[in-house]
Amino acid sequence: MADADPVSAILAWLQEHPEAADALGGPGRVSGIAEGPWPHLRITHGPGGDLRDLRWAITPEVTLEVYGDPGGWPGQAELRRILLRCATAAQDLVEAPYVPGQPVISGIKPSGLLVWSPLIDTQPRWLMNLSVTLHP
Numbered sequence: 457m458a459d460a461d462p463v464s465a466i467l468a469w470l471q472e473h474p475e476a477a478d479a480l481g482g483p484g485r486v487s488g489i490a491e492g493p494w495p496h497l498r499i500t501h502g503p504g505g506d507l508r509d510l511r512w513a514i515t516p517e518v519t520l521e522v523y524g525d526p527g528g529w530p531g532q533a534e535l536r537r538i539l540l541r542c543a544t545a546a547q548d549l550v551e552a553p554y555v556p557g558q559p560v561i562s563g564i565k566p567s568g569l570l571v572w573s574p575l576i577d578t579q580p581r582w583l584m585n586l587s588v589t590l591h592p
Contacts, residue, residue: 460559462518462588463488467499469549470542479541480522486542494525495535497542502585504567513591517567520546524580532572532580539570539582546586563589 470476470486476497477483486497502517522539524530530538547564554560567587574580 460514460590460592462516462559462561462590463499463501465559465561465590466518466546466549466564466586466588469552470497470499470546473545473548475545475548476542479538479545490521490523492525494523495530495538496523497521497539498523502567504585505587513562513589515563515587515589517585518546518588519583519585521581521583526577526579528578528580530580532582535580535582536570536572539584543584543586559590559592561588561590563587 467488476486480495480497485493485495488499490496490498498521500519502519505516507514520539520543522535524535543566549561550564565587567585570582570584573583
């Protein structure tokens with residue numbers, strides 16, 4: 457189960473997904489850190505989930521954060537729309553063909569709410585968590 461990493465799987469998927477690139481304004485805007493060009497989608501481990509008995513399937517959370525430019529654009533509504541488009545694109549991974557050596561992802565769904573959470577320097581940011589069911 458230690459090799460069944462949902463962050464790596466979703467990160468790789470969204471880096472290549474045309475819908476994510478379109479929503480964000482071009483390729484190269486999905487990574488594991490908050491960096492330009494803006495808007496940018498950061499994917500990281502979430503705070504919750506269910507590890508069950510660590511023997512077969514687990515359901516950890518993955519956090520999606522979309523950052524706008526430190527100058528305040530795009531606006532709050534547009535960043536929310538971008539985040540939802542990227543979350544929907546992530547759900548397409550469930551239907552993707554199996555890749556040997558990679559975990560099997562059998563479910564991706566929102567867990568919780570969309571949260572408007574600008575940074576202390578007022579850089580705009582929305583975040584949400586996805587519950588990802590997977591097994592080796």
